[in-house]
Amino acid sequence: xxxxxxxxxxxxxxxxxxxxxxxxxxxxxxxxxxxxxxxxxxxxxxxxxxxxxxxxxxxxxxxxxxxxxxxxxxxxxxxxxxxxxxxxxxxxxxxxxxxxxxxxxx
Numbered sequence: 001x002x003x004x005x006x007x008x009x010x011x012x013x014x015x016x017x018x019x020x021x022x023x024x025x026x027x028x029x030x031x032x033x034x035x036x037x038x039x040x041x042x043x044x045x046x047x048x049x050x051x052x053x054x055x056x057x058x059x060x061x062x063x064x065x066x067x068x069x070x071x072x073x074x075x076x077x078x079x080x081x082x083x084x085x086x087x088x089x090x091x092x093x094x095x096x097x098x099x100x101x102x103x104x105x106x
Contacts, residue, residue, distance in 0.1 A: 004095020007106045009061055012068075015096055016058045022089040023051045046083045050076050069103025 006012040030044045053076045060066040074097050080087065087093065 004092055004098075005105075006095075006099050007104055009068075009104065012096070012099055012104065013058060013061055015092065016054060016061070019089065019092050019096060020051065020054050020058065022092065023047055023054060023087075026087070027051060043083070043085050046079065046085045049079060050087075053079075068100055071101055073097055074100050 004015060006015055027044065027047045030041050030047060033040050035041070053074070057066065057074065077093070077097050080090075080093070
């Protein structure tokens with residue numbers, strides 16, 4: 001069984017919580033680096049957008065407004081590809097995206 005293969009909405013939300021934690025840590029690091037690593041700091045708007053979209057997705061699921069299995073990528077996946085941003089927890093995001101696209105397989 002793949003590591004990021006949620007079977008229930010609850011498991012999906014647990015993975016979302018993990019992704020939110022990871023991106024918030026990334027944001028904190030990018031802010032701390034500031035002028036010491038301008039390339040990393042320039043990615044801050046992308047990371048902040050990712051955090052907002054993950055939190056909105058979480059809220060939508062908890063409120064019953066999210067539909068799994070619609071065959072489309074989550075919006076932030078395209079944004080990450082376009083920005084060519086390196087995210088250390090990309091396998092987690094890819095797992096969330098796959099479960100969203102194909103639906104939860106119980």
